[in-house]
Amino acid sequence: MQRLEISDLITAVDPHSGRRLPVRRAEAVRLLRESGDERAAGIVAGLPADEDGVLDPRAVDRLLISVHTELQRLSEELRMGERLVHLLGPLFTAIRETSGQPGPYRLVDVGCGLGYLVRWLAATDALGADVELVGVDLDAALVGEAGRLARAEGLDCRFVHGNAFDLPEAATVYVSTGVLHHFRGPALAEFFRAQAASPALAFCHFDIAATGLAPIGAWVFHRARMRHPLGRHDGVVSARRAHSDGTLLRAAAVPGIRPLLYEPRGAVNPFCTTLRPVLGVRPHLEAPLRRALGRAARRLVGPEHLAEAVR
Ligand SMILES: C[S@@+](CC[C@H](N)C(=O)[O-])C[C@H]1O[C@@H](n2cnc3c(N)ncnc32)[C@H](O)[C@@H]1O
Structure with missing residues (x-):
């Protein structure tokens, strides 16, 4: 079960x-x-x-804030900021090249929790001053703490309590980390459809890669880094619930979106793959994105390159 x-x-x-x-x-x-x-x-x-x-x-609320504070170490140790910028840097280059209008562009982190990623991007200015940074979460306590930390750190970013798909202003790019496995069955395709139906140009969602080693890796990490039994428990369960590459590519194949997976399973060492992203781009962005990625574009595959994914 x-x-x-x-x-x-x-x-x-x-x-x-x-x-x-x-x-x-x-x-x-x-x-x-x-x-x-x-x-x-x-x-x-x-x-x-x-x-x-x-x-x-x-x-x-207190318990979840303390568990997420411990969880932030996972993002730090896995260098989630750098991994996101590795893809989003070229993605925003492609958007700037093709959009025909100057920014500002808007990045929205769906289910930002304590907002580690948005705060890291603001602190490093890694995407450029024309990218507005917004974190959104349905959980008032987590997103409230994200805002408090950003103010304490004097960062140029925003945190909003609510549904990321009900924001008054459209996102240019949606991102997330550790959120996809919470959407099961038809809710996963609905998650991607909501983004395709918005004016957004792309999305990039990182989640745990469903390798045979993921639950063991999660157990070791959460045992070593987390004190509360709830954090340890949920860390291992989330690794077990991780979606396969095929499930993600099928669900992200929604009208108006070209689904892509970066570093699919099988192409990489399972000891190194922990979180990998599924991307969706408006079709005209694929070629400029690949150009901007350079050699790394070889690691970006669509459903046609992943035979088992489309069965
Ligand atoms: C496991 S947490 C991930 C937190 C954070 N991204 C991280 O890596 O630490 C998932 C979060 O997604 C939020 N969430 C799910 N669907 C959402 C939506 N449509 N809009 C905003 N937040 C959402 C939940 O409230 C929850 O806090």
């Missing part, structure tokens, strides 16, 4: 209004038990709740 992530069960938000919804502890415990995960059920049973059995939202 598919394992569940505790953090998905202990907070609930109306995806349109962003309003926090009450979560009954017994319900979360029941779902985890039914999935065969007694250890996770025990972790949730130990969380504070009020006399009606509703989880204490402030305690849940």
Whole structure:
């Protein structure tokens, strides 16, 4: 049976209004038990709740902020900022070349959590002054902490509480890290369709590569780097829930988008591949993107190069 992530069960938000919804502890415990995960059920049973059995939202927020703060080390150690810029630098070069108008362009990080990526991009100015940086998250506590950190660091970026696809201003490029595996079944294609239906020119979403070694790698990393049992648990479950290359390429093949995968499984050493991105670009951008990438463009493949992906 598919394992569940505790953090998905202990907070609930109306995806349109962003309003926090009450979560009954017994319900979360029941779902985890039914999935065969007694250890996770025990972790949730130990969380504070009020006399009606509703989880204490402030305690849940504190817990998730501390788990995400530990999780930020994963982004630091995997050099997520540099990896994103390796692709987004050439992507924005292609956009500047073809758009016919000067910026500003807007990068939106969907499900930014504590906003590590957006803050790193702002601190390094790696994409250039014509790229506005925005992080969006449905979780008010996480995105609130992202804003607080950005102000403390004096960074030129913005954090918004809400649904990344309901923003008043359109994104030029959508990005994310560690978000894709949360979308299952038809919700994954819907995630890509929402971006294709917007005026955005491209997206680039990083998530855990579904290699046989991913769950072991995640266990070692989370054991070494995270203290709270919730963080350790969810880290391993998310690696198990990682989408295959084929699933991502099929789901990202939505009208108006050319789906591409960077460093697909099989083309790279499984010991080195941890998070890899699925990209979608408006078709006219593919050739200039490949030119701007230079030799690295060989690692960018479409569904036609990944025979098993399209079956
Ligand atoms: C596992 S967290 C990833 C956090 C962060 N990207 C990181 O790498 O640490 C996934 C986040 O996505 C957010 N999320 C999911 N769908 C979203 C949407 N449509 N708009 C904004 N946030 C979303 C959830 O609230 C959650 O905080």
